[in-house]
Amino acid sequence: MNVISNSTKRIEAVGIVGTGAMGRGIAQIAAQAGLTVNLYDANPQAVATARQYLRDTLAKLTEKGKISAADAEATLARVKLCGALEDLAASDMVVEAIVEKLEVKRDLVAKLEAILREDAIIASNTSSLSITAIAVGAQHPGRIAGYHFFNPVPLMKVVEVIDGLSGDPAVGDALMALSRRMGHTPVRCKDMPGFIVNHAGRGMNIEGLKVAQEGVAEFADIDNIMREQAGFRMGPFELMDLTGLDVSHPVMESIYNQFYQEPRYRPSPITAIRAVGGLVGRKAGAGFYRYVDGQQQVPATAAVPSARPASVWVSRASERGHVMATKLLGALGVTPESGDQPSADALIVVTPLGLDATTTALQQGLDASRTVAIDTLLPFESTKRRTLMTTPATSAAARDAAHGLFASDGVPVTVIRDSAGFVAQRVLCCIINIASDIAQQCIASPADIDLAVNLGLGYPKGPLVLGDAVGPQLVLETLRNMEALTGDMRYRPSPWLWRRAGLGLSLLAQGA
Numbered sequence: 001m002n003v004i005s006n007s008t009k010r011i012e013a014v015g016i017v018g019t020g021a022m023g024r025g026i027a028q029i030a031a032q033a034g035l036t037v038n039l040y041d042a043n044p045q046a047v048a049t050a051r052q053y054l055r056d057t058l059a060k061l062t063e064k065g066k067i068s069a070a071d072a073e074a075t076l077a078r079v080k081l082c083g084a085l086e087d088l089a090a091s092d093m094v095v096e097a098i099v100e101k102l103e104v105k106r107d108l109v110a111k112l113e114a115i116l117r118e119d120a121i122i123a124s125n126t127s128s129l130s131i132t133a134i135a136v137g138a139q140h141p142g143r144i145a146g147y148h149f150f151n152p153v154p155l156m157k158v159v160e161v162i163d164g165l166s167g168d169p170a171v172g173d174a175l176m177a178l179s180r181r182m183g184h185t186p187v188r189c190k191d192m193p194g195f196i197v198n199h200a201g202r203g204m205n206i207e208g209l210k211v212a213q214e215g216v217a218e219f220a221d222i223d224n225i226m227r228e229q230a231g232f233r234m235g236p237f238e239l240m241d242l243t244g245l246d247v248s249h250p251v252m253e254s255i256y257n258q259f260y261q262e263p264r265y266r267p268s269p270i271t272a273i274r275a276v277g278g279l280v281g282r283k284a285g286a287g288f289y290r291y292v293d294g295q296q297q298v299p300a301t302a303a304v305p306s307a308r309p310a311s312v313w314v315s316r317a318s319e320r321g322h323v324m325a326t327k328l329l330g331a332l333g334v335t336p337e338s339g340d341q342p343s344a345d346a347l348i349v350v351t352p353l354g355l356d357a358t359t360t361a362l363q364q365g366l367d368a369s370r371t372v373a374i375d376t377l378l379p380f381e382s383t384k385r386r387t388l389m390t391t392p393a394t395s396a397a398a399r400d401a402a403h404g405l406f407a408s409d410g411v412p413v414t415v416i417r418d419s420a421g422f423v424a425q426r427v428l429c430c431i432i433n434i435a436s437d438i439a440q441q442c443i444a445s446p447a448d449i450d451l452a453v454n455l456g457l458g459y460p461k462g463p464l465v466l467g468d469a470v471g472p473q474l475v476l477e478t479l480r481n482m483e484a485l486t487g488d489m490r491y492r493p494s495p496w497l498w499r500r501a502g503l504g505l506s507l508l509a510q511g512a
Helices: 021-032 044-063 069-077 102-113 131-135 169-181 202-213 219-229 236-243 245-258 269-276 319-331 357-364 396-406 424-440 446-457 463-470 472-486 495-503
Strands: 013-017 036-040 079-081 093-096 121-124 144-149 158-163 185-190 290-292 295-297 312-314 347-350 371-374 386-390 413-416
Touching: 013 021, 021 036, 021 044, 021 069, 021 144, 036 044, 044 069, 044 079, 069 079, 093 102, 102 121, 102 131, 121 169, 131 144, 144 169, 158 169, 158 446, 169 185, 185 446, 202 219, 202 236, 202 245, 202 269, 202 424, 219 236, 219 386, 219 413, 219 424, 236 245, 245 269, 312 319, 347 357, 347 396, 357 371, 371 396, 386 396, 396 413, 424 446, 424 463, 424 472, 424 495, 446 463, 463 472, 472 495
Parallel strands: 013 036, 013 093, 036 079, 093 121, 121 144, 158 185, 312 347, 347 371, 386 413
Antiparallel strands: 144 158, 290 295, 371 386
């Protein structure tokens, strides 16, 4: 058999085993792209149900003017119902979208190899299993590759093409070309736990949970900060409610264990306990939020205090932070004190990166009862929310005065308890750091990492572009301060990050 020469030919007939949400979605985009689709499921009724689902979906697209009635009819005609696995014999490739159990997938591969031509590709839509492991025992392991779509397939326009250790690169090339033909953006990666998207997604949820576990802020506060300050479409707890903890918690544990307890991926007991208790998210009517008739119930927002400080002093320990805070105060109609030390009644404002307010006050010899920190990692002009952080000693009067002042122009303010790195700093820098380490491990190219995360997770920018926008040096400073303060190896910077930050290079720059 010569997979290298034969697999690069144009694929015209695609077999699909498994007619659940993923199988139906792949069938739809393949048929719409003009391919013949041979649809099979071990449950014959499921095949008929899937075809009816496709009929209904195409009818809706026709009603919305997305496709013509003739195109819908032609698309459905290209979907062939198969009553036996042997009916897939004429397929140029077969995609399996069956249960996530290794032995079941291996058994299917063995059966397919007895049916298909030697140059036919076998692709797995697995989201969590090793492609190399699936190919173990196959007669022709070179033709087996990962082909991981995301749900809903027609709307999620990215697909991961995964090369197993025994895979033929030309098979991956053929899948990349097929993806583009079906209107999807393919990204290429090595066979590693989580591939690209599920691996890179650890930063948001894992660190959001760590923030909550430390009692820094409530679930809704963390979500508000990540949406309105950091610019994400959803915060970590909204996202986990949407996915469901019955899905996301096992993935957290799986990736953590597959990477041999790498601290960056350490799960939280919060999700373990809530999953056991049935608080898995929207589908259960309760998760991190309650849902009534499918609508998320959001806690009421507390009124902004009317208090204002008599005067304000801004620390000069960080020149960048001092400039940013002083400019913001000027826009709020306040001119900060100019002395080297605060006056006896002044509200003290500090601007740490990666440190907590307490450590900052102690290092600078400041009165912690009047000290409030403000997050300056992101430019204030680009955010729709500000975050303040208090020390355990900060008085209620100082806290309320700071809150009232920094919210006086109508921009919402979240006040959190003391934390190494606020909320946005922690989560953003962890996202950027994990993506940097994916690049360092050569799991995928920097460009493909950003593409995959941007399209697969809906982040406002790819994580490496985001790191460049924030500034690699600022990300590195924040991570090093968090690591030094907490002693937690989860915050250790990736070599990809610290080398490029030191050299003044973009995080997208290729190299050692």
